[in-house]
Amino acid sequence: MRLDSYVVTETTTTASGAEEALPAAVLWDMDGTLVDTEPYWQESQVRLVAEHGGTWSREDGDSLIGSGLWHSARVLQEHGVKLSEQEIIDRMTDDVLVSVREHLPWRPGARELLRSVRDAGIPTALVTMSIRRMADFIASAIDFDAFDVVIAGDEVEHAKPHPDPYLRAASALGVDVASCIAIEDSPTGLASALAAGATAIGVEHHAPLPTDGAFVHRRSLEGVALDDLRDILRTGRALAALPEGDA
Template sequence: MTSTVPAPSALTAEDSALQAVLLDMDGTLVDTEGFWWDAEKEVFAALGHQLDESWRDVVVGGPMTRSAGFLIESTGADITLPEVTVLLNDRFEARIGRGVPLMPGAARLLAELRAYDVPTALVSASHRRIIDRILESFGPDTFDLTVAGDEIARTKPHPDPYLHAAARLGAEPARCAVVEDTATGVAAAEAAGCRVVAVPSVAPIAAADGRVVVGSLEEVDLAFLRSLITAMH
C-alpha cells in the first residue's frame, strides 16, 4: 500500500487527545456496498424473487441477520436465515476474490495513521471470513485490531462493537474518532460515545452535534481527526 505521508510539521505538535481511530469497512474503506447488493439480488433471483431497488437503503450497512431477515420477509422466499446467510457470504466472497477497490483516500489515510503509530481498529458488521479476505487488500499490519459482526453478540446499530474495540485498544470512547458511511454505523458509534466522521456511500447522512459529514476520505487526515477530539475537550 503506497501513499504520501504528510511531514510531521503538517500535524499539530501538541499532544493530541485522540487515542484511537476506529474505521468501518464496507463502503468506508473498500467500495463493496454495491457488491453486497449485487450478491443479494443474485441470491434471491435464484430463489425466484426480484428485489426492489428501494430496499437497498434499508439493508445497507446493517448486520447480515437484519438485512437477510428483511429480504426474506419482504420477498416471502422459502429459505431460512442461516441458509441464506451462507449463500450471501459465498456469493460475496466469490466477488471480492476478483479484487476489492479501495475508496478514494483510504490507502493514504491508513498509511498516515500507521506512520504516526495511531492505534486503529477495523470495526465491521461483516463476518470474519469476509473481513479476512478483504484484509488481503490492505496488508497484515494495517490495523491493531479487527472486529467482525459474527464475533459480537449485538452488532451495529448497537454500540457494542465500538465499545469493544475501544476497550481492547485501551482507549476512552470519547477520545476515539470513528469513520463510517451508513446511518446504522453512525448510530452505533454515537451510542458508544465516539466522535464520528460520516462519509456517506449509498444514502445521505445529515450533519449533527458531535458528527461531521465529508464528501470522501480525501478530506480526512490525522490532523483533521485530532482536531475533532481536541475541539470537544
C-alpha cells in the same frame, strides 16, 4: 501485535496554549467506508430474491446498508427467500468474496489515511458487521499491517446501531472510546459509533446521511491528514457537548 507498543504522544498547540492530541485510536467501518463493496452485497441480494421468485429494489438494498447480516437475512426471508438466516449469510458472503477476489475497490483516500494513521503509531480497529472470514480477507488484502483488532459481525452480541461493536473495539485496544475517532458511511454505523461515545466521521456514499447529526460530515477521505484528525476530534467533542437537538 502488542498493543502496548503504540503510545501516541504527538500534540499540537492551539492559539490558547492548550495541547491538542491525536485520537487514541481510529476505528474503521469496512463496507462502503474502507472498500466499496456495497454494490456486491446488493447484487447478491438481487440474485437471491430473484431465485426465490421475488424482486429486490435499490431502495431495499440501501435500507440494509450498515445493518447486521442477521437482520439483513430476516428481511430477505420476508421477501420470500426460503433459506435459513445462516444459509443466507453464507451465500451472500460467498458471492461477495468472489467479487472482491476479482476486484477490490478501495474508497478514495481511505487506504492512504489508514497508512498515515499506522505510520503515526495510532492503534486501529476494523469494526464491521460482515462475518470474520470476510473481514479477515479484506484486512489481509492491505499491503501493510493495518489493524490491531478486528471486530466482526458474527462475534458481537448486538449489531450496529447498538454501541456494542465500537465499545468492544475500544476495550480490545485498551483505550477510552471517547478519545477515539470512528469512520462510517451509513446512518446505522454512525448511530453505533455515537452511542458508544466516539467522535464520528460520516463519509457519505451510497446512503444519505442526516444533515443535523453530532458527527463530522465529509464527502471523501481524500486529502485527510493527521492534523485534520486533531481538528475532527476537537469538533466531535464540541458537537457531543451540545444539548440534544442543537448539533
